[in-house]
Amino acid sequence: MNPVTILGLVAATLTTLAFLPQAVKTIKTKHTKDLSLGMYCVLTIGIFLWLLYGILIGDIPIILANGITLLFCLTILSLIIRYK
Amino acid sequence: MNPVTILGLVAATLTTLAFLPQAVKTIKTKHTKDLSLGMYCVLTIGIFLWLLYGILIGDIPIILANGITLLFCLTILSLIIRYK
Numbered sequence: 001m002n003p004v005t006i007l008g009l010v011a012a013t014l015t016t017l018a019f020l021p022q023a024v025k026t027i028k029t030k031h032t033k034d035l036s037l038g039m040y041c042v043l044t045i046g047i048f049l050w051l052l053y054g055i056l057i058g059d060i061p062i063i064l065a066n067g068i069t070l071l072f073c074l075t076i077l078s079l080i081i082r083y084k
Numbered sequence: 085m086n087p088v089t090i091l092g093l094v095a096a097t098l099t100t101l102a103f104l105p106q107a108v109k110t111i112k113t114k115h116t117k118d119l120s121l122g123m124y125c126v127l128t129i130g131i132f133l134w135l136l137y138g139i140l141i142g143d144i145p146i147i148l149a150n151g152i153t154l155l156f157c158l159t160i161l162s163l164i165i166r167y168k
């Protein structure tokens with residue numbers, strides 16, 4: 001595989017998995033005061049549109065990366081709303 | 085412009101600007117207890133690699149979106165380390 005393609009895949013994996021520690025931390029502590037509701041609202045909509053874009057152009061990496069990130073962001077967003 | 089391209093541009097704009105309210109909130113409150121250091125470490129590295137990927141393939145939208153997001157994430161990361 002092309003080294004540049006590998007770089008893109010590593011980048012996509014990191015930006016997808018990055019949200020996991022925040023989701024775990026928030027589930028454990030139930031504290032969301034310092035998290036921005038605005039950030040997670042805009043981010044969740046943006047990632048949903050990325051997922052839609054991936055489906056429309058038939059790009060599996062975009063679908064996978066954004067599908068997983070959407071689950072993490074929806075988890076964090078619902079916890080912010082629940083523990084507000 | 086193709087409606088699918090417009091969808092991708094809207095998605096990129098939202099996922100870039102999403103970090104602005106978190107950066108503003110954290111600058112104002114100086115409270116970072118609920119933010120995950122792990123998330124912002126992994127995310128900052130991932131976005132830096134996306135930027136590098138954009139530069140290597142010469143893709144202006146990837147460079148712009150990730151260049152701006154990197155500034156927001158570096159701001160939030162440095163505040164988390166400072167007010168830890």
